[in-house]
Amino acid sequence: MIPATTFSGKKVALFGLGGSGIATALSLLQGGAAVIAWDDNPESVAKAEAQGIMTGDLRSADWAGISSFVLSPGVPLTHPKPHWTVELARGAGVEIIGDVELFARERIAHAPGSPFIAITGTNGKSTTTALIAHILKTAGRDTQMGGNIGRAVMTLDSPTSKRHYVVECSSYQIDLAPSINPTAGILLNLTPDHLDRHGTMQHYAAVKERLVAGSDTAIIGVDDAYCAQIADRLERAGRDVVRISKRLPLTDGYFADGTRLMKASAGRYTEVASLEGIGSLRGQHNAQNALAAIVACLKAGLRLPEIRAGLESFPGLAHRMEQVGRKDHVLFVNDSKATNADAAAPALSSFPRIYWIAGGLPKEGGIESLRGFFPRIARAYLIGEAAPAFSATLGEAAPYEISGTLAAAVEHAARDSAADPAGEAVVLLSPACASFDQFKNFEIRGEAFRQAVAAIDGVKSIGGTR
Numbered sequence: 001m002i003p004a005t006t007f008s009g010k011k012v013a014l015f016g017l018g019g020s021g022i023a024t025a026l027s028l029l030q031g032g033a034a035v036i037a038w039d040d041n042p043e044s045v046a047k048a049e050a051q052g053i054m055t056g057d058l059r060s061a062d063w064a065g066i067s068s069f070v071l072s073p074g075v076p077l078t079h080p081k082p083h084w085t086v087e088l089a090r091g092a093g094v095e096i097i098g099d100v101e102l103f104a105r106e107r108i109a110h111a112p113g114s115p116f117i118a119i120t121g122t123n124g125k126s127t128t129t130a131l132i133a134h135i136l137k138t139a140g141r142d143t144q145m146g147g148n149i150g151r152a153v154m155t156l157d158s159p160t161s162k163r164h165y166v167v168e169c170s171s172y173q174i175d176l177a178p179s180i181n182p183t184a185g186i187l188l189n190l191t192p193d194h195l196d197r198h199g200t201m202q203h204y205a206a207v208k209e210r211l212v213a214g215s216d217t218a219i220i221g222v223d224d225a226y227c228a229q230i231a232d233r234l235e236r237a238g239r240d241v242v243r244i245s246k247r248l249p250l251t252d253g254y255f256a257d258g259t260r261l262m263k264a265s266a267g268r269y270t271e272v273a274s275l276e277g278i279g280s281l282r283g284q285h286n287a288q289n290a291l292a293a294i295v296a297c298l299k300a301g302l303r304l305p306e307i308r309a310g311l312e313s314f315p316g317l318a319h320r321m322e323q324v325g326r327k328d329h330v331l332f333v334n335d336s337k338a339t340n341a342d343a344a345a346p347a348l349s350s351f352p353r354i355y356w357i358a359g360g361l362p363k364e365g366g367i368e369s370l371r372g373f374f375p376r377i378a379r380a381y382l383i384g385e386a387a388p389a390f391s392a393t394l395g396e397a398a399p400y401e402i403s404g405t406l407a408a409a410v411e412h413a414a415r416d417s418a419a420d421p422a423g424e425a426v427v428l429l430s431p432a433c434a435s436f437d438q439f440k441n442f443e444i445r446g447e448a449f450r451q452a453v454a455a456i457d458g459v460k461s462i463g464g465t466r
Contacts, residue, residue, distance in 0.1 A: 008032030016072020020152035063092035073172035098176025111159035121188025135310030185215030256287035280316030283350035336446030360433030362386035381409035
């Protein structure tokens with residue numbers, strides 16, 4: 001754990017006592033702060049008290065004596081309306097920050113030269129974060145990974161000059177981290193998301209921009225208009241900007257040419273790596289993730305051979321195009337994390353012949369935006385509440401059945417794909433839906449898929465996701 005020593009002797013209020021909230025409170029206590037914490041959930045309050053954290057309803061707190069207010073990123077700061085604690089803090093003139101801000105201040109105070117890579121964007125954050133951490137570890141660097149993935153950021157080991165930090169940052173965390181200053185900040189892409197919490201796309205983009213604006217080097221994917229404008233704006237302001245693209249042959253920057261990853265300098269091109277044969281990095285979206293990782297690792301001092309070795313051995317992330325098994329010519333892929341149509345598109349674009357398991361609790365817009373991929377679908381197996389609506393969208397564009405349950409869908413897809421006369425095929429769980437109608441979360445849904453695949457006679461499991 002990182003003791004929040006920069007708050008020593010100060011009184012800090014904290015709201016939100018989930019896992020990261022409790023970790024933050026303990027970090028503040030270890031650093032010498034006086035903490036008063038609260039949560040609307042009595043069970044969370046009880047858990048905090050059991051770990052020695054002082055609790056008290058912040059409505060009755062003496063805000064005049066509080067120096068900082070630490071807010072859980074899951075609690076509304078601005079939209080749809082500020083949480084009541086936010087109103088109290090603002091009324092008392094108390095700064096409102098989050099755990100990533102605590103980390104940023106500790107790094108600045110104790111090891112400002114420690115390599116710090118921060119990653120944000122609408123899609124691809126987790127894969128890029130895990131990939132960078134894997135490359136650094138494979139190259140023998142002391143590496144800590146956390147933030148919005150894995151460990152809460154204040155549970156990482158304390159900063160030292162040679163310790164590398166790889167931190168995934170959500171827009172909520174960035175909004176609460178005014179001092180964030182990564183060595184390399186990555187903004188992958190921007191599409192409409194979390195607008196219930198940010199109000200407008202413009203505000204959402206502005207929050208994301210703060211991460212790269214505070215970076216020594218801003219690594220920005222320029223395949224959407226919002227990010228392209230941010231790159232231009234930062235460059236005009238004199239910042240060090242490296243552009244990356246998964247589809248555009250840039251004059252300066254890094255871009256993907258199929259599976260070849262290229263560096264462009266004044267219009268001259270050099271291949272820096274290849275993703276050919278790396279199953280865990282299949283698809284155009286993963287080319288963008290890999291490009292960001294390459295640039296960030298170069299900025300952290302790695303050499304290209306070290307980076308290539310890390311790319312080639314990357315096992316991928318669970319539930320994100322995770323290759324879980326193979327039987328003869330059929331590959332089974334778990335993409336349970338694809339909880340909306342935009343998230344399902346990368347997997348559908350990565351395979352030419354798909355036995356697609358889709359459905360669950362539907363999101364607004366359904367699967368209409370995926371129509372361009374329907375010719376790739378050998379057959380669809382529809383589950384959950386979304387099945388009737390998805391079948392209406394598929395219509396005559398692709399054959400389908402309403403399987404109802406995931407177990408039935410896996411059984412039927414395995415049977416049909418085994419008899420596919422075209423040869424190579426994939427049984428793909430990429431639901432384009434939330435899981436909550438049949439499963440507690442996407443992880444449990446993905447594990448159910450794994451188990452159903454493992455139960456098929458003759459399926460060989462795949463180590464990692466290569």
